[in-house]
Amino acid sequence: MDFQLTEDQRALKAGLRELLEGRFDGAALRDAVVDSGAPSLDRALWRELGDAGFFSLRVPEEEGGVGLGLPEAVLVFEEAGRALLPGPLVATFLAAGDVTGAAQGATVVTAVSGGLDGGLVPWLDEADVVHGDVSGAVPLRSVDPLTPLHRVPGACEGPAAGEADLLIAAEQLGSAGRTCEMAVRYARERTQFGQPIGAFQAVKHLCAQMLVRTEVARAAVYAASITGDGTDITAAKLLADEAAVRGARDCLQVHGGMGFTWEADVHLHLKRAWVRAGLGQSAARAEEELAAAL
């Protein structure tokens, strides 16, 4: 047993981080946030991701893909979540190999995510291919300025937790890690009462708990990517949702009044974390399933 990243896995993660820093950095993130109207998808960036092998990561090499596995997929989705990369990444990724052009980032695929009182579809208007029944879909004024959402009426309880949930969990993990870093950086810089606010225990303890939630979620998400087991994925989504949502809230708190502004990126992480928690398996259902498995 060697439950640590291999050299190749580290390099993969670092490579994507570098690509995203070059093409989707803080400035690009802010540019993507429009105050009114639905955001549009940056197709050029999608193609670039396609060229870099992002979407074809798990497509076998014989079929022109990269031929890697679920653990590697989770590592790159963690980076995507960290950068707050917008778009229906998960659905397109899972369609690569089946839907022409998805692997290259030329075709944008989205999917209905089921829930007991209706489903949600991200990026419906921008997608070229839609998986699931979207009849009667109505647009929402999405809470996340970077994720347009439609609501589909009628109960359409999706299948048990699967790879989509795990990839969403990986994005949540990336976001949780990022908000922890943001909080720590701000806590070291911002001074009040003549010292950095990070020297105050109330702030320190918020940060420490952010790290603890992130590391616990990381262990669960990485392990589930190796076992591929449904129960493991269910647990991983539950813990990663918590790490991302609470992490963003605590990060906002550490930023004080600044955290409540549109200018700080914190709210973007929080809103996206809410959306991701609303897509895929809900906490209630996850907890029930885990209990049933006891």
Place this chain on the structure above:
Amino acid sequence: MDLTYTQEEESFRAGLREWLSRTLPQLPPRPDPLDWPGRRAYDMGWQRRLYDAGYAGLHWPVDAGGRGATPTQHLIFLEETEKAGAPYVGANFVGLLHAGPTIASEGTPEQRARWLPPVLRGDEVWCQGFSEPDAGSDLASLRTRAWRDGDDYVVSGSKIWTSHAEVADWCELLVRTTPVSEDVPKHRGITWLAMPMDAPGITVRPLRTLAGSTEFAEVFLDEVRVPAANRVGAENDGWRVTMVTLSYERGTAFVGEVVACRRVLGDLAREARKNGRWDDAVLRRRLGRLSAEFGALWRLTQWNVSESQRSGSGVPGIGGSVFKLRYSHARQELYEAASEVLGPGALDLGHEWTLDRLSSLSYTIAAGTSQIQQNIVAERILGLPKGR
């Protein structure tokens, strides 16, 4: 990233399982929890069996009398012994889990030869004399004094919360060898000594815990003579040695317990299904979340073990603090949930879960409180500034 065990690891597991299934039925009945001499005898008898079968000090270096096994084999050992319901390390806790490893890494060859084999054989019990009435979280402000007289240190002062002091043969003792002054900050004048518990001048006064047992004690030291040869590390270098001890204490001491908690969680679900409490969706969901929690804590354990195996340091990393923080709270949640499953039965001290609920309250205090662990995580992992 790989969670599969190698063939070698699996055959180690199989051999251990086979030995456990043969050996456990031969054990004498467990003694009454309040019978300390009985508990000592029972725990050490179990240690002796482990020793004879070659399972003692698995992950200790060979030149310290250990088996030099990999951290992963040690993990398998803890997992399998817990699954099989084998006795817990019990009275041997300090010797096996932190005094021993500290001596193995910091002691001289003579010290290792003197102290380690009896720990592994189950002949000698250790206790930890760190905390004092006025130095708990602020451990470095300890005041127990030691001064040199010929070949001995002479020690006076008092210790508190010393677990198993009543039945211990040795104490890993922290003393102040140089008084605090402008030139000597409080962390500098500390020395780590191995004190024989039968030396004249030692008085042990048991303290009663909220669970009703006497598992810890006050220890009064009145001019106790400890040979200078019993000093581990240099004089006044005890704080550094202590950090080694604490990293063991926080790093690996809880591994087997995670397995135990997962077993208890399964028992809770069974009991709730039987007594009708399972119909309560709030309770069900609470148990479901705890299942995610303990599953992840097990994975975090595997992560930390793999990390220490990679680094080859043997000393558990600072990740131990992350683990301890989350685990100590999860364990308390587990027994809160147990009390819901039991209903009025939770008020019956005759129930094992009620006693465990009481003892779980110590987890966020002992071995460094949660507040202190959060400071450690924030300052040493996240690099936040120290407060004034």
